[in-house]
Amino acid sequence: MTHDFLSSDAGAALNMGADHCPFIPVFGPPAVTFERGSGVELFSVEGKRYLDFLAGIAVVSLGHANPVVTSAIAEQAATLTHVSNFFANTTATRAAQRVNALMESCGAGAGQVFFCNSGAEANEAAIKLARKFGGRGRHRIVTALGSFHGRTLGALAMTGQPAKHEVFQPMPEGFKYCEFGNLDSLAAQIDDTVAAVVLEPIQGEGGVVPAPEGYLSAVRHLCTARGVLLIVDEVQTGFCRTGRWFGFEHEGIAPDAVTLAKGMGNGMPIGALWARRDIAAVLRPGDHGSTYSGTAIATAAVLAVIDEMERIDAPRLAREKGARLAAAVAAIAGVDHVRGLGLLLGARLADGVDARGVAQAALDEGLIVNAVTADTIRLAPPLVVSDSEIDEAVGILAKVIG
Numbered sequence: 155m156t157h158d159f160l161s162s163d164a165g166a167a168l169n170m171g172a173d174h175c176p177f178i179p180v181f182g183p184p185a186v187t188f189e190r191g192s193g194v195e196l197f198s199v200e201g202k203r204y205l206d207f208l209a210g211i212a213v214v215s216l217g218h219a220n221p222v223v224t225s226a227i228a229e230q231a232a233t234l235t236h237v238s239n240f241f242a243n244t245t246a247t248r249a250a251q252r253v254n255a256l257m258e259s260c261g262a263g264a265g266q267v268f269f270c271n272s273g274a275e276a277n278e279a280a281i282k283l284a285r286k287f288g289g290r291g292r293h294r295i296v297t298a299l300g301s302f303h304g305r306t307l308g309a310l311a312m313t314g315q316p317a318k319h320e321v322f323q324p325m326p327e328g329f330k331y332c333e334f335g336n337l338d339s340l341a342a343q344i345d346d347t348v349a350a351v352v353l354e355p356i357q358g359e360g361g362v363v364p365a366p367e368g369y370l371s372a373v374r375h376l377c378t379a380r381g382v383l384l385i386v387d388e389v390q391t392g393f394c395r396t397g398r399w400f401g402f403e404h405e406g407i408a409p410d411a412v413t414l415a416k417g418m419g420n421g422m423p424i425g426a427l428w429a430r431r432d433i434a435a436v437l438r439p440g441d442h443g444s445t446y447s448g449t450a451i452a453t454a455a456v457l458a459v460i461d462e463m464e465r466i467d468a469p470r471l472a473r474e475k476g477a478r479l480a481a482a483v484a485a486i487a488g489v490d491h492v493r494g495l496g497l498l499l500g501a502r503l504a505d506g507v508d509a510r511g512v513a514q515a516a517l518d519e520g521l522i523v524n525a526v527t528a529d530t531i532r533l534a535p536p537l538v539v540s541d542s543e544i545d546e547a548v549g550i551l552a553k554v555i556g
């Protein structure tokens with residue numbers, strides 16, 4: 155198979171056309187090649203300006219090339235990047251303290267952090283924590299159909315999308331699935347072989363599907379009653395995206411463990427497993443690790459992100475800008491409804507309107523959005539998006555929908 159996806163001069167200069175693509179083709183042909191970004195704007199190699207209403211899939215929450223994050227990374231790079239986990243470094247230590255303090259102030263209680271490099275790795279760590287907590291014979295994990303937890307084998311098995319498993323069978327065993335939002339369906343899966351339940355507060359990749367009101371708190375009660383861990387996957391919903399620091403706060407629950415990534419580093423690759431202290435204590439030296447756990451360079455970005463999100467009151471921005479964007483998009487003819495929280499929104503298109511076609515037409519007009527499913531457009535701009543950028547994006551969407 156050949157992809158003739160970059161036929162422009164710039165593409166030819168990068169030698170990416172047809173038989174010259176340097177990447178293993180797991181992602182499909184890239185639509186645009188970008189050179190630089192600033193805030194909500196991205197600029198292609200051809201110099202065309204785009205409004206980024208996807209933010210690198212809910213990653214660049216403080217905007218592209220955010221000066222605070224950039225200078226923190228640059229200063230750290232000039233000071234110390236990495237020392238291995240035989241030693242500590244001051245930056246990772248402070249970042250772990252900040253994450254723990256955030257979790258405590260958000261109602262999750264006192265805990266500890268394991269840093270890693272991605273959402274999938276955070277979930278892999280959560281699987282091992284759950285298995286060691288449960289012990290042999292009580293090692294199973296229940297997750298929801300339609301969920302997304304990552305692409306590594308364990309995280310993939312955790313992902314309740316059988317179609318994604320198929321060509322990689324056999325999957326690691328020990329995972330069971332329930333219907334998302336249905337407490338009875340979950341309760342029916344919990345038996346004495348189950349160590350943990352893992353859920354997203356809003357299914358992001360599954361189509362921006364929020365848990366029904368009351369669901370997570372009912373799940374919390376059920377897990378407590380059955381002695382099963384409740385692990386919340388906040389990889390997409392965390393770090394202010396939904397209008398709170400973490401998605402679980404909307405239900406006022408205290409999870410036993412939380413997985414984090416995406417918005418945590420504003421583009422610096424970093425993830426984390428946070429767990430309450432008594433649960434974290436089941437893992438002992440040698441049980442888990444990563445060469446890159448808590449590098450000074452990646453955790454410098456985390457510290458800058460937390461500082462900056464606090465300074466600008468990012469949860470409030472997500473709520474206010476999200477309300478403006480959701481209302482304006484819902485008013486577009488051809489949009490059936492808008493769901494989600496804060497600035498993690500899904501615009502369900504009217505029957506017969508193809509989301510992929512809309513995303514492509516928007517891109518041609520200089521707006522980046524994502525067809526998260528065949529009928530839904532995901533909107534997740536940086537939380538620092540301005541009112542005029544929202545209005546400009548809505549204008550483009552109104553033009554290309556219907």
Ligand SMILES: *Cc1c(COP(=O)(O)O)cnc(C)c1O
Nearest residue numbers: 272273274302303304358389390
């Ligand atoms: C993106 C995502 C992951 C996987 O994160 P990676 O960094 O791509 O490995 C896991 N869980 C959720 C909820 C996600 O949205």
